[in-house]
Each structure stands twice: as structure tokens, then as C-alpha cells.
Amino acid sequence: MAIAMYFAMLFSIPGVTAQTPTDAIMMRQKEFCVVGAYDHSSFDQYWEGTYLRSNGTIATVKRDAYTAGVALGFFDQLNLIASVPYIKTQSTEPNGGHFEGAQGIQDLNLALKWQIIKNQVGPGKLYLLTTAGFGTRLTNYLSDYRPYSIGNGTTEYSLRGIVQYKFDNGIYARGSGAYLLRGQTKAERDYYYNNGSYYTAWMDVPNAWTYNGVLGILLLDNYLKIEGNYVGQRSTSGDDVRPYNAAQPTNKVNFDQVGASVQYYFKGFFTGLSLFANYSQVVNGRNLGKSSQYGFGITYQSGIFQYASEDHMDNSGK
Amino acid sequence: MQNKFKLTIIAASLGICGLFITSCEKDMPTQADYSGYVFSKEENGGNWKPVLLTGSDQIAVPAPEDVSSSAYQSELADLKVTMSKLSSSQKETVAYWTNNPALRWNEIALELIAKYNLIPGPNDDGTYTLPNPADPGATPNFPFAHPPYAVRSLSYLSVAQFDGLITAWHYKYAYNRPSPSSNDNSITPAYPDNGIPSYPSDGAVIAAASRDVLSAMFPLEKDYLAEKAAEHLASLKMAGVNVDSDISAGEYIGEEVAKIALARASSDGMKKAQCPKPVSDSLKTAAHDRFGWQWDNLEVPARPVGLTPLFGQVKMWNVPNVVDVRPPVPPAPGSAEFEENVKLLKKYADNMTEEWRAIANFWQDGLGTYTPPGHWNRFGKEYAIKYKLNPLRTARMFAYLNMAMMDGGISCWDAKYYYHYPRPINLIPNYKTIAGTPNFPSYTSGHSVFSAAGAEIMTYIFPEEGSLFRDWAKEAAISRVYGGIHWKFDAEVGTQQGIDVANYTLDVARADGAD
Numbered sequence: 001m002a003i004a005m006y007f008a009m010l011f012s013i014p015g016v017t018a019q020t021p022t023d024a025i026m027m028r029q030k031e032f033c034v035v036g037a038y039d040h041s042s043f044d045q046y047w048e049g050t051y052l053r054s055n056g057t058i059a060t061v062k063r064d065a066y067t068a069g070v071a072l073g074f075f076d077q078l079n080l081i082a083s084v085p086y087i088k089t090q091s092t093e094p095n096g097g098h099f100e101g102a103q104g105i106q107d108l109n110l111a112l113k114w115q116i117i118k119n120q121v122g123p124g125k126l127y128l129l130t131t132a133g134f135g136t137r138l139t140n141y142l143s144d145y146r147p148y149s150i151g152n153g154t155t156e157y158s159l160r161g162i163v164q165y166k167f168d169n170g171i172y173a174r175g176s177g178a179y180l181l182r183g184q185t186k187a188e189r190d191y192y193y194n195n196g197s198y199y200t201a202w203m204d205v206p207n208a209w210t211y212n213g214v215l216g217i218l219l220l221d222n223y224l225k226i227e228g229n230y231v232g233q234r235s236t237s238g239d240d241v242r243p244y245n246a247a248q249p250t251n252k253v254n255f256d257q258v259g260a261s262v263q264y265y266f267k268g269f270f271t272g273l274s275l276f277a278n279y280s281q282v283v284n285g286r287n288l289g290k291s292s293q294y295g296f297g298i299t300y301q302s303g304i305f306q307y308a309s310e311d312h313m314d315n316s317g318k
Numbered sequence: 319m320q321n322k323f324k325l326t327i328i329a330a331s332l333g334i335c336g337l338f339i340t341s342c343e344k345d346m347p348t349q350a351d352y353s354g355y356v357f358s359k360e361e362n363g364g365n366w367k368p369v370l371l372t373g374s375d376q377i378a379v380p381a382p383e384d385v386s387s388s389a390y391q392s393e394l395a396d397l398k399v400t401m402s403k404l405s406s407s408q409k410e411t412v413a414y415w416t417n418n419p420a421l422r423w424n425e426i427a428l429e430l431i432a433k434y435n436l437i438p439g440p441n442d443d444g445t446y447t448l449p450n451p452a453d454p455g456a457t458p459n460f461p462f463a464h465p466p467y468a469v470r471s472l473s474y475l476s477v478a479q480f481d482g483l484i485t486a487w488h489y490k491y492a493y494n495r496p497s498p499s500s501n502d503n504s505i506t507p508a509y510p511d512n513g514i515p516s517y518p519s520d521g522a523v524i525a526a527a528s529r530d531v532l533s534a535m536f537p538l539e540k541d542y543l544a545e546k547a548a549e550h551l552a553s554l555k556m557a558g559v560n561v562d563s564d565i566s567a568g569e570y571i572g573e574e575v576a577k578i579a580l581a582r583a584s585s586d587g588m589k590k591a592q593c594p595k596p597v598s599d600s601l602k603t604a605a606h607d608r609f610g611w612q613w614d615n616l617e618v619p620a621r622p623v624g625l626t627p628l629f630g631q632v633k634m635w636n637v638p639n640v641v642d643v644r645p646p647v648p649p650a651p652g653s654a655e656f657e658e659n660v661k662l663l664k665k666y667a668d669n670m671t672e673e674w675r676a677i678a679n680f681w682q683d684g685l686g687t688y689t690p691p692g693h694w695n696r697f698g699k700e701y702a703i704k705y706k707l708n709p710l711r712t713a714r715m716f717a718y719l720n721m722a723m724m725d726g727g728i729s730c731w732d733a734k735y736y737y738h739y740p741r742p743i744n745l746i747p748n749y750k751t752i753a754g755t756p757n758f759p760s761y762t763s764g765h766s767v768f769s770a771a772g773a774e775i776m777t778y779i780f781p782e783e784g785s786l787f788r789d790w791a792k793e794a795a796i797s798r799v800y801g802g803i804h805w806k807f808d809a810e811v812g813t814q815q816g817i818d819v820a821n822y823t824l825d826v827a828r829a830d831g832a833d
Binding site for chain 2: 056059097098100101142144145187188190191192199200202246
């Protein structure tokens with residue numbers, strides 16, 4: 001009757017806001033950037049273990065997320081990023097389960113991003129960054145209510161390495177990898193089956209590796225950014241969703257997702273504002289929905305007027 | 319320099335994170351935490367009235383060799399050699415099984431129920447295939463361990479254990495063979511020596527009876543159960559509590575009593591419970607003709623037959639006739655009482671609190687879990703440990719608990735398919751639930767009947783805890799209304815029904831000689 005919608009919450013800031021824990025963008029000291037984003041995802045098939053199926057009990061599961069975020073320039077090379085999503089999930093009608101969906105404020109996600117290297121190397125610049133992230137639930141949502149749960153309900157620590165090479169002509173490639181260290185989440189039942197009996201309400205949410213690859217280009221004198229991206233996740237443990245049974249937070253969740261995004265930075269009167277849109281599709285997975293996602297949003301960056309003609313990828317201290 | 323400072327901040331924050339995570343990780347118990355303990359001898363246990371056996375000597379067990387015999391002495395020497403060579407994993411095995419292993423086998427049964435409690439999904443063409451006991455490994459696997467199947471498995475398991483132990487107790491005190499450590503003070507058993515004669519081995523009765531009953535109920539687990547039983551039987555000697563002849567005599571009792579229990583099971587009517595569609599449709603039509611309503615499955619694709627429509631015709635343990643405990647006709651849709659119920663369900667759904675949600679989820683015991691009867695067996699296990707019940711009284715508690723709950727389930731299913739009452743999602747437009755609506759009619763609530771019946775037996779066994787158990791039963795009942803899948807009258811009438819049904823089992827319990 002169910003499945004995880006796991007991946008979306010890992011990237012609750014859509015892939016191309018002004019700054020995310022996975023990109024190479026930095027705010028200068030005392031600068032800040034705010035973002036408001038909406039994204040919608042849905043799936044009508046999911047992987048039960050590795051078996052792709054549909055399920056009339058849940059029909060198509062829809063998820064809408066509204067995210068507010070901010071990035072602060074503590075120092076030119078050290079930024080703090082914070083975001084909070086509000087999420088709503090439900091099944092389309094008709095469906096056989098007649099389940100209530102779920103909604104609410106999900107997690108506070110914090111990340112410290114440190115730019116270690118930014119050097120001209122050959123015909124472009126080489127960037128090396130690292131991000132240390134922390135996420136924790138803000139409300140008492142129920143994580144053990146798949147596929148409608150709005151989150152994992154556990155603390156998550158992450159450590160990410162990011163490398164980017166950007167040619168002076170505006171073409172760039174970026175890769176990043178992170179380890180996601182998850183804690184436990186509390187269910188409202190004190191017995192569950194995870195390849196054996198567990199007499200506790202606490203469920204172990206598997207840790208995971210996640211990878212991200214991006215190819216992008218800056219056009220129109222750096223005012224337009226277009227990217228194609230890949231995101232992958234591999235859980236390091238966990239059980240499979242059992243036949244025709246609900247998913248649960250202990251599941252091993254793996255996926256490969258591809259997507260594209262575009263972002264436009266305004267000039268003139270609207271300098272500082274940007275609009276973005278993105279689309280992604282899970283193409284392969286285990287114990288999660290085969291989701292399609294689209295999103296859009298707006299960002300506002302302080303102090304951008306000083307750098308309006310500069311590289312929006314790269315407006316940190318030069 | 320500045321970079322170094324930042325690095326320190328990051329490293330420190332990660333370090334704190336790591337510390338935090340480690341300190342917050344909760345224990346994840348997979349089994350009851352108890353070890354061998356001191357319990358009462360129950361010297362008259364052999365005089366108790368068994369459930370299925372005609373008497374405690376129906377299964378004949380020959381007198382053992384005298385403790386002075388060379389045969390016994392050589393068994394004793396063999397036991398000492400075994401005990402002197404235990405590996406650390408063998409010591410863990412001994413610690414795991416304890417001197418009250420009925421609790422462990424109950425735990426194994428609950429795990430198998432949770433493993434097999436998976437409802438068959440639809441085929442690609444929209445049809446459904448039922449598990450086939452003649453080919454248990456086919457998809458979907460046999461069994462689907464839903465609540466009726468679960469409670470039935472648990473009752474046969476517990477009854478076999480109980481009758482087997484009454485038999486063992488009879489011969490223990492008939493033959494009075496002292497324990498190995500009483501015969502040889504160089505032997506230190508792994509568990510407290512409670513002074514109970516060791517022939518036949520009560521542990522071996524439990525091991526063999528449990529293995530054989532559960533293997534019949536969960537045929538795909540035959541090898542796993544054989545392995546568990548072999549480990550358990552071996553542990554008895556490793557623990558220094560039984561010599562080989564104690565064990566083989568106990569194993570014999572276990573095997574014989576399991577045969578008797580399984581003979582009853584094979585003809586109790588369960589095979590016919592999941593009846594074909596024409597029979598199922600005739601029940602629906604009969605209810606519609608009689609009352610003007612009917613329940614329909616709303617799944618996509620719709621299941622052609624509800625869950626075990628004829629479970630209400632399965633042979634009861636202690637109620638002579640299921641009709642004797644059939645509840646009254648429920649309020650008709652459209653009646654004032656019905657409309658009050660609709661209003662209440664809407665109120666819960668529209669104002670769902672975290673407390674209601676938590677109660678709905680705590681008692682849900684739905685697909686993939688040990689089911690409501692399993693939940694009450696878990697309570698039984700926990701309170702058996704708390705009150706240090708001996709193995710015989712432990713088996714007695716489980717036997718009456720599970721017989722009462724199975725009778726409750728049969729009575730509940732009789733009402734469900736006699737009245738064929740619709741679920742809230744059938745009658746309230748656009749109504750949504752936080753619990754899964756099961757594939758059978760609404761009236762009465764299975765959780766309510768199982769829980770009330772269970773609570774009555776638990777209250778009889780552990781009277782000091784009675785108000786707690788009865789409160790739990792009421793909470794389990796109302797949890798289904800919070801979950802949106804039952805009318806309040808399903809829960810309230812179901813609770814009374816569980817109490818009424820349990821009284822039949824209580825009458826038997828009070829007369830078995832144990833009080």
C-alpha cells in the first residue's frame with residue numbers, strides 16, 4: 001500500500017536556488033540570499049525492493065513542497081545555509097485505500113559551507129568546497145506513515161565534498177558526494193518487523209551515500225544559467241518493502257535521478273532577484289516512488305547590485 | 319590562518335554531532351530481556367485438567383532408569399563432559415532459552431506471524447490469487463497470517479504446550495527423578511534449580527510441541543523451526559538441567575501432544591473459512607435481504623471475497639454454539655444512533671489530535687505485524703516474566719488467553735458476515751482514514767473483541783493488573799474509531815462480546831484444578 005518519498009526531502013531546496021549545500025556558490029561576507037520555492041512531485045509506480053509496480057490502494061501519490069531558505073555570508077569562504085519546507089502529500093482520486101494524506105512543516109536543514117580552493121587553473125577556475133549539514137524535525141509529524149509521511153523524522157548529519165571546474169567561457173562541470181548519517185526515528189507503535197521482530201518504537205533510518213553530477217552553462221552575459229544534473233543515493237543498510245506492504249523508515253532507499261534546471265537573474269530595477277525552474281525524474285530506484293518532479297522559485301540576493309555584471313556563479317570575494 | 323580556524327569550527331561541530339548521535343541511539347530489542355529464574359514447583363500440576371487430552375496420563379511415558387543405574391550414571395557423565403566444553407556461542411544459546419522457554423517459542427510464533435502477515439496483492443489482470451496450503455512456496459506464500467490465522471496458530475501452539483506440560487508434570491511427580499545437580503553436586507546448572515523432578519524434561523516438551531505445531535502452521539519455516547528446536551533441545555543438556563533420557567521422554571510427549579492438537583486443527587473448519595465467491599456472495603445477499611445493507615470491498619481492484627467469511631463457523635474451544643454469543647442487530651444506516659456515529663467519526667477526522675493518532679497507531683497491529691492477538695500474547699509474555707510464572711502456569715496463561723481470543727475471533731467473524739455491516743468509507747461520502755480499512759465487514763470490531771477477551775483472561779491470571787488490562791482493551795477498541803475504520807458501536811459492542819465470550823473460557827479455567 002505504500003512507498004517512500006525519501007529523495008525529495010534530501011533535496012528540499014530544489015537543485016538551483018541561489019545557493020544550496022551541493023553547489024559551488026558562495027555569499028560574500030555580510031551578504032545574504034533568501035529563496036522561496038515550490039515543487040511538486042508525483043508517482044504512480046514505485047519499487048517494492050527492486051520490483052517496479054503500481055498500487056491501486058494509493059493510486060498516484062502527490063507531494064507539494066513550499067520551501068523558505070536563506071544563505072548567509074559569515075565570511076567570504078564560510079556560509080551558512082538554512083531551509084525549512086512545508087509539505088503536503090495525498091493520493092489522487094479514486095484510490096482503493098481512502099487514506100488521509102499528511103501535511104506540515106518538516107525539518108530545519110542547516111549547512112555550513114566552506115570554500116577551500118578557488119584558483120585559476122588553465123582556461124578556467126577550479127573550486128573545491130565542503131559542506132557540513134545538520135537536519136532535524138521541527139514538528140511531530142509521523143515518519144512511519146508511508147507513502148504519505150512528510151519526512152524521515154530523524155536527525156541527519158552530512159559531510160559533503162564538492163569539486164567544480166568552470167571554463168572562462170561559462171561552461172562548467174561539478175561533482176559532489178556526501179555521506180548522510182541518520183539517527184533513529186520514533187514510530188507510534190512499539191513493534192515492527194525488519195527482517196525479524198523489533199520490540200521498540202525506535203526505527204533505524206539507514207545511512208546513505210549520495211552523489212551529484214552537474215553540467216551547466218552560463219549565457220546572456222552570465223544572467224542565464226542552464227544545468228543538467230544527476231543525483232544518486234545508496235543506503236548502506238535497510239530492509240526491502242515487503243510484497244504489497246507499506247514502506248517504513250527502515251527501508252533501504254536507493255535511486256538515480258536525472259534533471260534539468262534554468263535560472264535567470266534580473267537586471268535594472270529588479271537587480272538582485274532571480275527566478276528558477278527545474279524538472280527531475282527518478283529513473284531507477286529501490287524502495288521508493290518513481291517520481292517526476294517540477295519546481296520553481298524566486299531568490300533575492302543582497303548586495304548583488306555591486307556584482308551585477310559579474311558571474312552569478314561566482315560572486316564571492318575575488 | 320583563517321582557514322585553519324574555520325576548519326576547527328567544522329571539525330568541532332562534526333565531533334559534537336557524532337557524540338550526540340551516539341548518545342541518542344536507543345536500544346533496539348529484538349526479544350524479551352529475561353534469564354532463567356526461580357519459580358514455584360507446582361507439585362499438583364499433573365492433576366490439572368488438560369484441554370485436549372483425556373487426562374495427564376493419556377500419553378504413556380515409561381518409568382526412567384533409576385539414578386543409581388549405570389545407564390543414568392553414564393548419561394550424567396556425558397552431561398558433565400558436554401558442560402565442560404561449552405563454547406561462548408553455546409553459552410549464549412543456554413542463556414537465550416532459559417528455564418521458561420514457552421516464552422521464547424511464543425516469541426518465535428509472533429515473529430512468524432509478522433513475517434507472513436502479508437495480504438496478497440492483485441495480479442496484473444486485476445484478479446487475486448490466494449495462498450495455497452498445498453503449495454505453500456507459490457506466490458503468494460502460504461499462509462497469509464491475518465488475525466484469525468494468527469490467533470488460531472497461537473491457540474494450537476499454547477494448548478499443545480499446556481497439555482504437554484500437564485503430562486510432563488504428571489510423570490515428573492509420578493517418577494520423581496531428581497535433577498542432575500541433585501544427583502551430583504559437582505554440576506552447577508545454568509538456571510536456578512527449582513527442585514522440580516527432571517524426568518521428563520519440560521523444556522523438551524515445549525521444544526518438540528512448538529516445533530511440530532508451528533511447522534504445520536508455517537510450512538515454509540519447517541527447517542528453521544527444526545533448527546531452533548534442535549538448538550533448544552541441545553541447550554537442555556548444555557545447561558545441566560536434563561540428561562538425554564529426560565530430553566527424549568519430553569520430546570516424545572511434545573510430539574504426541576502436537577499430533578493430537580494438529581488432528582483437531584485439521585478438522586476445525588479453518589480450511590473452508592476462505593470460501594469461494596458464490597458462498598461469499600450468498601452471505602452478502604442474505605444480509606441485504608434481512609437488513610437492507612451490505613458491506614463491499616472498495617479496494618482497487620476490488621477483492622472478490624472478504625477475509626475468511628466462514629471463520630465464524632470454525633470449531634470453538636469453549637463456547638458451545640456461536641449463535642449464543644452473537645451480538646444484537648447494529649443501528650441501521652440513517653437511524654439517529656447511526657447519524658451520531660457519523661458525526662463522531664467526522665469529528666475525529668476533522669480534529670485529529672496527536673493523542674488520538676498515537677492511540678490509533680499503537681493498537682493498529684495491521685499488515686506486517688503480529689496482529690492484535692499477537693499483541694496480547696506479548697503482554698502475556700511480559701507479565702509472565704514480571705510475575706515469574708513457572709513454565710506450566712505460563713503455558714496455562716497462553717492457552718486460555720489464546721482459546722478465549724480465538725473464540726472471540728470466531729464470534730466476531732460470525733457477526734461480521736451475518737450482519738455484513740458497511741465500513742465508514744462505504745457510507746460516509748469522501749471520508750478518509752488514517753488506518754487501513756480491512757477486507758471484511760465492520761460490525762463488530764475484531765480488535766475490540768480480541769482485546770476484551772484477552773484482557774479478561776489476563777485479569778484472571780494477573781488480578782492485580784486487571785484495571786490496566788481492561789483499560790488497554792477499551793483503548794484498543796476506541797483506537798479503531800480514531801483510525802476511522804470502525805463505528806463506535808462496532809467497538810463498544812465488540813468489547814462486550816469479547817467479555818461475554820471470555821467468560822466461557824474462564825469457566826473452564828476455574829475448573830481445571832489450578833486455582
